[in-house]
Amino acid sequence: MTSAVRIGNCSGFYGDRLSAMREMLEGGELDYLTGDYLAELTMLILGRDRMKNPGGGYAKTFLRQLEDCLGLAQDKGVRIVSNAGGLNPAGLADAVRALAGELGLDVRVAHVEGDDLLSRAPELGFGDVLTANAYLGAWGIVDCLNSGADVVVTGRVTDASVIVGPAAAHFGWQRTDYDKLAGAVIAGHVIECGIQASGGNYAFFTEVDDLTHPSFPLAELHDDGSAVITKHPGTGGEVSVGTVTSQLLYEITDGRYANPDVTARMDSVTLTQQGPDRVAITGARGEPPPPTLKVSLNSIGGFRNTVTFVLTGLDIEAKAQLVRRQLEAAVTVRPAEMQWTLARTDHPDADTQEAASALLHCTVRDPDPAKVGRRFTSAGVELALASYPGFHVTAPPGDGQVYGVFRPGYVDAVAVPHVAVHADGTRTDIAAAEDTLALAPVDEPSLPAPLPGGPTRRLPLGTIAGARSGDKGGNANVGVWVRTEEQWRWLAHTLTVDAFRELLPETAQLNVTRHQLPRLYALNFVIEGILGAGVAYAARFDPQAKGLGEWLRARHVDIPERLLP
Structure with missing residues (x-):
């Protein structure tokens, strides 16, 4: 198939808008509908749930959404892929089958398993833990879809994998199609957090016409790995270069974004506003994935x-x-x-x-x-x-x-089972990637030419700069971007690590690294240890660092008058 595949999202976290699945199915044409229900904190919540009920451990709200929408999805020919299986994807698959039976629907349900390493945690050197789940990739999802599944549920796959899987299955991509896979990972990274790509939590939210009830986003993916991020017509929110840039900067480090199937070069992409609520992502480049998998x-x-x-x-x-x-x-x-x-x-x-x-x-x-x-x-x-x-x-x-x-662990990918379990119960072992490349820091690009001197005004940084921040274990990242080439020339020279520490004194004694993303006119700062032992440890009053970027935007700096709107 060569036409674009339309992949929507209806959940960015466990607890997201319950009506989103129906809204996305009724709002326009889709080929696939995906949902991301898992986060580092969610795995802890599901772990405690499993302690109380060994048959639990999955996102129950997904079942409530299917009860309302499974028939609608089947009528419209939309296939559903979600990581709502959490710690018990087999249990969720059984529950979906039971639900389909109660609704009188003939639905083929498959699941992906193998990520749960809890029984092997001591031998792998992880010690006594409540949960231990490797981040799997997309090829188990691909196998399930190629075998005819209408609904695929997984355990802990990477957030982008629920989008990469449908795209790879639709186009018949191979495991070494790294640029195409990288494009899907980047598009998946944009839409997996739901409304954050269509105006939610956006630094310049006052510029968005209607945020009363913003829409969830969708990606139109093409066979070459390029994509257009958009939303259903007539819905609230906004899809712009700004909203997509903001989400691209969320919870990343440098120009390399590692996934189990490909390392996507975040520093390779170009964003173009094609029209109202349509942003094209082009130029994605990919590299072989690292030989290890991250473990939550x-x-x-x-x-x-x-x-x-x-x-x-x-x-x-x-x-x-x-x-x-x-x-x-x-x-x-x-x-x-x-x-x-x-x-x-x-x-x-x-x-x-x-x-x-x-x-x-x-x-x-x-x-x-x-x-x-x-x-x-x-x-x-x-x-x-x-x-x-x-x-x-x-x-x-x-x-x-x-x-x-919370703490991250790492394990050789070949040591982790990755199994596609089909609707008829047959099982397919998914091999680990044969071609791998150890993850290495990106060589920092040269700084742009400095801006000529001139009069300045002392104003909040957010007068011209947007920001998006979030958590990764005990670390936090703050992505900062501007909207013009001149503003970028100023930002790249002004917002150094020392300046960042001065503006955010709570980071002064911590290790802070800065990474340039010139194609996005953006800088990304990683602050190590600011969140202690992760979100649930609650080391700060903002334990997920969601407001860290907004604090930075509120700090006053000397901004050249020529850059002001």
Whole structure:
């Protein structure tokens, strides 16, 4: 087949809009509909679900969507591919078959398995963990689709793989068609997070006409690996070079984006606005994949609790020092970790009490729930009449909660089974890639010519720059982009690592690396360790670093007047 294949998305995370599957099926023509339900935190959630119910471990909302839409998808000839199987793709496949039977539908359901390495975690050197799942690629999905499956559910495949699989099956791509596969990976990376490609969480959101109910995106993929990102006509949101750039920068490192089937060169692509809500992605180049697969490892780290003190008015620092001394003296059995954070949310001469108040958080962690339980929070509340003036806390005494720890692992791809299980129960082993290339840093391109001098104005960086930030384990990335060649020349010379650290003081003592993506007029910064042991560890009040880019945009810099809109 040579005509474009239309692949839509109806989920960017476990908990996304429930009506999206029906909206995408009814909104226009599609060949495939995909959904991404898994994230590092989701695997922990599903792991705890499996502890309570060995038959669980998959995204239940996917079944609710199918109950409403499976017949509609079949009527329209749309095939569904999703990683909603989580830790139990076989269980989800059985549940989909049972649902189809209840609905009186003849649906061929296949699944992909082999990613779950929990039983082998000790021998692979991963230790005692709750979940251990390798990121598989797209070829198991391809095999299921080529064997006639209407619905394919997987466990932990890479987010882009649910898009790469349908494209490779549609066009009959081979495993060494690296440029084509890279184009599909990049298009998949754009749409797998759902509405983030069509105006959601967009830095310049005030420029989008209608974000009341934005649409999910779709990709029109061509046999050469090029793609057009768009959305159904007449729907809310916007697909622009800006929204696509923003999503391309999400949760990446440098110009190489490794997947199990291909390493896509993010620094190779060109974006072109073809028309309203149509952005072409061309020029993608691919390289052989690395010989190892990343493994998502989650474990129970212990128990966590927090007391938040409200400090109002004058002498905020002194009040914080007093209550800290008092609480540390009162907690005679010390937990393993005791972390204090003072958020100076107060304003001088404030016109409301809330605006006059700062928040002092004390977070404790320990393997023993007794050390961080009600005894700890009660010790904070007992200071109510004996501490700083205006003392109050944000919550009554409470018990500690379990927290998780994420870390990545790596394993030789040949050591991981990858199995396509067809609707009739037959099984196909999917071989690991034979042609591999160890991942290496990209050579940084030369800096563009500096901008000539001239008058400047001190304004927020976000006056001309967009940003998108997110989490990868304990690290975070902040992608920053501008919209013209002149703005790029200024940004590349101005926003150095030192300048980044100065603008975001919380990163000053951390390892920060900068990567240029000139074709996108973008820089990507990776901050190591800012999120501690991952999202569930909650090292920061923004544990997924979602607002880190917006903080950067709000910081003031000297911007040449010639660059201002």
